[in-house]
Amino acid sequence: MTSVPTGGETLRLFVAVELPQAWTEALAQMQGRLAELMETPHTPRLRWVRPEGIHATLKFLGGKVPADLLPDIEKAVGSVVASLPDLRLRLGQVGFFTGPGRSLRVLWAGLEGDVQALGLLADAIDRAIEPVGFGRERRPFAAHLTLARTSEREVIRVDEALADRVRAVTMPDVPELVVRRVSLMCSHLERGGARYERIASWPDGGTA
Secondary structure (H helix, E strand, O other): OOOOOOOOOEEEEEEEEEOOHHHHHHHHHHHHHHHHHHOOOOOOOOEEOOHHHOEEEEEEEEEEEEHHHHHHHHHHHHHHOOOOOOEEEEEEEEEEEEOHHHEEEEEEEEEEEOHHHHHHHHHHHHHHHHHHOOOOOOOOOOOEEEEEEOOOOOOOEOOHHHHHHHHOOOOOOOOOEEEOOEEEEEEEEEOOEEEEEEEEEEOOOEEO
């Protein structure tokens, strides 16, 4: 049985690869460096992701998923992730997702290594849960770890000078990550930021 209540409740769910502590600590250091570089008295503040909540998202299911669908979701994802290939990932460089006018929307750390195989895994999960009622992804899979976001009201222009300064920041040296588990996560939106709860994991974690 899952620890999340069922019934008429709706949940914010996603499938992801969780990160080891060495990675979250390194990313926390990186967030501090980037905040010093980017946040000035004349620049809107970024919304930094809690380091312990940083993860590699494989599929976002939605913010209002009926809790009654949990058994079907777990069965579908579990059928794909019954076993995992030997995926090895490394931290890459900092990058951006931008909106209209080159306005910053998401600041992220890239992933290197077996990212093509990770994308194939994400696509397999995408296809597996489509019969449960979830639409297929329209955008190509982008292997990244979200570090910070901006709101629609805040505009930070990503000009070449800013981009060059940020990309010049080197990532801390961390051990290679061997992906041994894929997790179904529930996001609880709280005043201090999102809090994440693992609902189930595969192939070795079972249901929480």
